Structures are given as structure tokens and as C-alpha cells.
Amino acid sequence: MTSGRNLSTAALTGLAPAVWGSTYLVTTELLPPDRPLLATTMRALPGGLFLVALGRRLPAGIWWWRALALGVLNIGAFNVLLFVAAYRLPGGIAAVIMSAQPVFVVALAALFLGERVRGRHALACGLGAGGVGLLVFKGSVSPDGVGVLAALGGALCMASGITLTKRWGRPGGVGLLTFTGWQLTAGGLVLLPFWLSLEDLPDGLTGSNAVGFTYLITLGAVLxxxxxxxxxxxxxxxxxSFLALGSPVVATLLGYLFKDQTLSVLQLLGIAVIFLAVTLGQPQSPRRKPALTP
Structure with missing residues (x-):
């Protein structure tokens, strides 16, 4: 059984992938069309700079390169690779490949964090990938090699970011606001040259665009x-790592509710399988030994 404290922490942490799952709907409905790099840069950089200014503290010593590495892995490189994979892989296959991310985390956590690999973790990895496949994969496709490598690279970036964030922790005296600001700023600065070189500036911004960008910066990034x-x-x-599997679930449900997309029996089964995988992946409270009778 999962302890109450772990369950509440997992539920709160799971809100982050749920919000990220909503960014596809926000991007397609509220932001300027065909500018994903603009969306990802604006999502990270303004909020990061605001948090750094609010915290009034910059990294020191070894934390200059650690903050850069975490920002690149968790935000910058991850979003660029996700952008490449989404454009080159049709039919949701990018999401299926990205669902390998927990497999990478299980291996990296065992190597660098000393976390034990348990049988339920292996089962949860298989269920998670299978559930995402049922949820988003449609029809047969001819995978693009660059797209496949980008999706695998994105999954590895996310897995490495989770592992290193756990291993390094936060420097003493640095609050969560400032720590988040360092990473968002580093990731946004990595994204900035890709956006400026690959996309044009929009002709103008509408009220809907302003609402969309505000959502991405506040809920989609900072919080x-x-x-x-x-x-x-x-x-x-x-x-x-298993909580991240909630992102495609939310994206699918929002597409059904707001974009008249279908929701088949297989997709509902995929949601149930993903929920089971996430549950299996959570820490279990130790079993109490039965009291010895005199």
C-alpha cells in the first residue's frame, strides 16, 4: 500500500504533467499558428527571469554549470527534441517512444541513486508503454529515423533531468522559487536561438494570444x-517518472471534450492501463509484521 503522505505528494506532483498535457490545446487554440518554438521559449524564459529577479540570487560556484545542465535537460533540449519528434513522426508514435522515459529512469536511478529495481517497476514500464500505445497510436506508420532518435533523445533528456535533479538536490539556502527560476532561464536561453533562427515573428498578438501566453508562463511553467x-x-x-505518463491522458481527454475528437474503447482501456502503471510505480509502505502471540 502507498502511504498517505506519499499519495498526497504524488497527487500534487502529478498535476504538473496534467498541466503539460493541456499545453497542446492551449497552443493550437490560443497561440499564433505554426510557431511551436515561440510557444516553448515564451513558456520558459519570461517566467524564469521573473523568478530569478524575485529571488535576487544567482547560482554560485559549481551551481552555474549544474543549473545550466538541469535547465538544458529538463526544459531546453527536451523541448527542442520533442518539437523535432512531433513534426517528423505521425500518428502519436512520438508519444509511444517517449513513454520509454520511465525505463531510462529506472536504470539511471539504480546506477546513480541506489534505488532498487523491483519487479513492479518492470511491470509498470511495460504497462505504461502499452497504455500510451492504446491511447495515441493509430494505424501503421513508416517511422522516420531522425524523428525516432529525437523522441528517444527527448525521453533520455527527461530521464536524466529527473535523476540529476534528485541526485544534486538544491543548494543550501536556495528556495524552490529561485531553483525553478534558474532552470527555466537556462532552458529558455537554450531555446531562444532555435526560435529566432527557425521561426518568424508573428504579425501581431491578439487577446487570445495574450491569454494563451499567460497560461503557459504561469501554470504551464512557473507553477x-x-x-x-x-x-x-x-x-x-x-x-x-511514471507520473509523467499522465500528460498524454490529459491531452487525449481535452481533445475529446473541446475538439470533438473521438474516444474509443481501446483508448479508455489505455487510460486504465496507464493509471495502473502509475500506481505500481509509486513507493509502497512497508508491510507490518504480524505481532507474535505469546
């Missing part, structure tokens, strides 16, 4: 990443 990094501090890395 969600704070919750995410808090969860990494308090839960095993493997447990956090």
Missing part, C-alpha cells in the same frame, strides 16, 4: 515546474 521539482525532492525518481 507546474515548482510542483514537479518539489515532487522530485520528496519522492523516489522512479515514482516521479
Amino acid at each position: 507546474s515546474y515548482m510542483v514537479w521539482f518539489r515532487g522530485i525532492e520528496r519522492l523516489p525518481a522512479t515514482a516521479v
Whole structure:
């Protein structure tokens, strides 16, 4: 059984992937069309700079390169690779490949964090990948090699970011706001040259665009990443990795509710399988030994 404290922490941490699952709907409905790099850069950089200014503290010593590495892995490189995979892989296959992320975390956590690999973790990895496949994969496709490598790279970036965030923790005296700001700023600065070189500026911004960008900066970045990094501090890395599988579930449900997309029996089965995988991936409270009778 999962302890009450772990369950509440997992539930709060799971809100972050749920919010990230909503960004597809926000991007397609509220933001300027065909500018995903603009969306990802604006999602990270303004909020990161605001948090750094609010905290009034910059990294020191070894934390300059650690903050850069975490920002690249958790935000910058991850979003660029996700963008490449989404454009080159049709039919949801990118999401299926990205669902390998918990497998990477299980291996990395065992190597660098000393977390034990248990049978339920292996089962949860298989169920998670299978559930995402039922949820998003449609028809036969001819996978693009670059797209497949980008999706695998994105999964590895996320897995490495989770593992290193857990291993390094936060420097003493640095609050969660400031720590999140360092990473968002680093990730946004990595994204900035890709956006400026690959996309044109929109002709103008509408009221809907302003609402969309506000949502991405506040809920989609500042609040969600704070919750995410808090969860990494308090839960095993493997447990956090499985929570990320909630993102395609939310994206699918929102598509059904707001974009008239279908929701088949197989997709409902996929949601149930993903929920089971997430549950299996959470830490279990130790079993109490029965009291010895005199």
C-alpha cells in the first residue's frame, strides 16, 4: 500500500504533467499558428527571469554549470527534441517512444541513486508503454529515423533531468522559487536561438494570444515546474517518472471534450492501463509484521 503522505505528494506532483498535457490545446487554440518554438521559449524564459529577479540570487560556484545542465535537460533540449519528434513522426508514435522515459529512469536511478529495481517497476514500464500505445497510436506508420532518435533523445533528456535533479538536490539556502527560476532561464536561453533562427515573428498578438501566453508562463511553467521539482525532492525518481505518463491522458481527454475528437474503447482501456502503471510505480509502505502471540 502507498502511504498517505506519499499519495498526497504524488497527487500534487502529478498535476504538473496534467498541466503539460493541456499545453497542446492551449497552443493550437490560443497561440499564433505554426510557431511551436515561440510557444516553448515564451513558456520558459519570461517566467524564469521573473523568478530569478524575485529571488535576487544567482547560482554560485559549481551551481552555474549544474543549473545550466538541469535547465538544458529538463526544459531546453527536451523541448527542442520533442518539437523535432512531433513534426517528423505521425500518428502519436512520438508519444509511444517517449513513454520509454520511465525505463531510462529506472536504470539511471539504480546506477546513480541506489534505488532498487523491483519487479513492479518492470511491470509498470511495460504497462505504461502499452497504455500510451492504446491511447495515441493509430494505424501503421513508416517511422522516420531522425524523428525516432529525437523522441528517444527527448525521453533520455527527461530521464536524466529527473535523476540529476534528485541526485544534486538544491543548494543550501536556495528556495524552490529561485531553483525553478534558474532552470527555466537556462532552458529558455537554450531555446531562444532555435526560435529566432527557425521561426518568424508573428504579425501581431491578439487577446487570445495574450491569454494563451499567460497560461503557459504561469501554470504551464512557473507553477507546474515548482510542483514537479518539489515532487522530485520528496519522492523516489522512479515514482516521479511514471507520473509523467499522465500528460498524454490529459491531452487525449481535452481533445475529446473541446475538439470533438473521438474516444474509443481501446483508448479508455489505455487510460486504465496507464493509471495502473502509475500506481505500481509509486513507493509502497512497508508491510507490518504480524505481532507474535505469546
